[in-house]
Amino acid sequence: LRNATTSTLFQSPAALRRLLSALAILEQREGKLNTGSLSAVTAAQKLGGSVHGFVAGSSIKSVADEAAKVEGLEKVIVVDSAAYDKGLPENYAPLLVENIKKGGYTHVVAGNTAFGKNVLPRVAALLDSQQISDITAIEDDKTFVRPIYAGNAIATVESSDAVKVITVRGTAFPAAAIGGGSAAVEDGVDPKVESQTEWVSEDLATSDRPDLATAGKVVSGGRGLKSKEEFDKIMNPLADSLGAAVGASRAAVDSGYADNSLQVGQTGKVVAPQLYLAVGISGAIQHLAGMKDSKVIAAINKDADAPIFQVADVGLVGDLFEKVPELTEKLKA
Ligand code: FAD
Numbered sequence: 001l002r003n004a005t006t007s008t009l010f011q012s013p014a015a016l017r018r019l020l021s022a023l024a025i026l027e028q029r030e031g032k033l034n035t036g037s038l039s040a041v042t043a044a045q046k047l048g049g050s051v052h053g054f055v056a057g058s059s060i061k062s063v064a065d066e067a068a069k070v071e072g073l074e075k076v077i078v079v080d081s082a083a084y085d086k087g088l089p090e091n092y093a094p095l096l097v098e099n100i101k102k103g104g105y106t107h108v109v110a111g112n113t114a115f116g117k118n119v120l121p122r123v124a125a126l127l128d129s130q131q132i133s134d135i136t137a138i139e140d141d142k143t144f145v146r147p148i149y150a151g152n153a154i155a156t157v158e159s160s161d162a163v164k165v166i167t168v169r170g171t172a173f174p175a176a177a178i179g180g181g182s183a184a185v186e187d188g189v190d191p192k193v194e195s196q197t198e199w200v201s202e203d204l205a206t207s208d209r210p211d212l213a214t215a216g217k218v219v220s221g222g223r224g225l226k227s228k229e230e231f232d233k234i235m236n237p238l239a240d241s242l243g244a245a246v247g248a249s250r251a252a253v254d255s256g257y258a259d260n261s262l263q264v265g266q267t268g269k270v271v272a273p274q275l276y277l278a279v280g281i282s283g284a285i286q287h288l289a290g291m292k293d294s295k296v297i298a299a300i301n302k303d304a305d306a307p308i309f310q311v312a313d314v315g316l317v318g319d320l321f322e323k324v325p326e327l328t329e330k331l332k333a
Contacts, residue, residue, distance in 0.1 A: 020049025020141055023100060024073070025110035025119075027087070028055055028063045036214055037111045038070060038175035043168040044109040045072045045176070046138045052077055054099060054188065056084035056092070064185045071180040077103070077188040083195075086202075087115045091195040093122035099188045100127065100163060107141070112167040112270075113213075124165040131165045132157060136172035150266045150289040170213060171272035171293055205259040212245040212262060217275045220247035220264055220291070223255060224280020224301065224320055231257040234324050235279065241331035247271065247291075249281045265290035280320045283308025300324060 022044035027037035033055070044051040053067050056079040064078045077099055084092055096119070100108055108123060110116035112134040124131035137145035139156065144166065148155045212218065219239050225231040231252065239246045248258035250265055264271055266286040276294035281287060283299070283306055291297070292311055299312040300320050309315045316323055 020047055020107065021103065021105050022047050022049060022051050022107035022109055023077070023096075023103060023105040024051055024053050025096070025108070025116070026053045026055040026063075026067055026070075026076075027111065027113065027115050028057050028060070031057070031059055031062060033063050033066045033178075035175050035178070036113065036170055036211070037115075038178070039168055039170045039173040040109045040111050040116075041070055041072050041176035042173040043135070043138060043166070044107065046173075047107055047141050049106070049141070050074050052103065052105075053183065054096070055079075056081065056095060056188070058082035058085050066178060068183040068185050069178050069181045070183070071177045073176075073181050073183040076183045076185045078185055079188045079190050081190055081192075083192070086199045087119060088195065088197055088199060089119045089122050090197040091193045092119050093126060094191050094193045095188075096123050097126045098191045102189050105163065107164045107166065109166045109168060112169050116167045120165055120167055127161075127163050127165065129161040129163050129165045130159065131167070132159055133167050134169050135166055136169050147289075150286055151292065152285070169270060171270055175214075205261050207246075209239055210243070210245045212247055212264070213269050213271060215245035215271070216273050217242050217244035217277075218247045218264070218271055218273045218291070218294070219244045219277045219279065220249065220262075220281060221252055221258065221279050222249035222281030222287075223251035223257075225252060225257055228257045230321070234320065237328045238277075238279070238324055238331075241328045242275070242277075244275070244277070245273075247276075249284075249287050263290075278308050278312070279324060281308055282306050283311065300327075 024040040024044040027034035052075040053073045054077045060080045067076045135144040135146045143158045221235045247264040248262040252258045253263045266289040270290045272293040274295045278299045297312045298314040299308040300316045304317045
């Protein structure tokens, strides 16, 4: 495989397609395809070879049918088993490895999501590959671009591994469209690995607001909000007046003002909405790593020297407890 990959430069496009084949891992939750994971399909298409999708879980037929309509997929590999519903890495990784080996894939691509970050390192270890994480661009089938040091440097890395195991940054690859595709659906292999890990329960923060990772507008609150009560009182009406998702800095999360799932930044979610409004957030480098690619950045902070103003397109210096309710009222009107 290694020889095949290195010689691809001298192959015709048709021969290249035969040599390169990518498996894009699709996520599902409660029988619904997670469209955010379709970034993996877009990235896999850029490799130039054939692209198959992979999805597993119980009563998977409706997810598989939806996945078959995803543009750019030639085939959808499906494993119907409740054992894979929650994406536990202990059994999901061996499941993927069996299917990767069976399909002879040269590339495995997943989103750099909680699921991708959980499962793919195990897949890479089992395949004896060096994982390439959180890529933002593909130069060719073995050369990838990824931010390092919280986005302060951009590394271009080349892999000589037989199977390249890759996670992609969702904001760098738009999700593949659903509708135009007509992929064949095929049963994958189920190794039925005995796992010592059992799914017990989950406690999810639910919200009617848009999903933070894919929202077009995000309003984020920081330590300046002072308490959970104030955070909810100030940020929720602001979000609703804009139809925005709510985000938070790590200081706000660590102080218990906001749920951990709302954290934006190096160790939280990476977002790139049309509008990002930072309220009472200083703009630490680790926070900027999660939002600096937003199209328009606005900030409200009482400190005119706060670093957030260095990246903001629009800034308002003032007390957030005064300015935000005023802004919310004006937006509602
Ligand atoms: P602060 O830095 O305390 O800023 C609060 C701001 O609110 C100040 O600028 C202040 O002027 C303003 N303010 C206060 N009161 C008011 C008021 N009444 N009106 C208007 N403005 C007001 N951080 C993240 O956010 N996300 C991450 O993913 C992340 N990952 C990290 C990973 C590592 C390894 C490390 C070391 C740190 C990480 N951090 C992360 C933490 C980061 O360094 C900062 O500590 C954090 O972002 C600060 O959050 P903040 O801006 O809310 O708080």
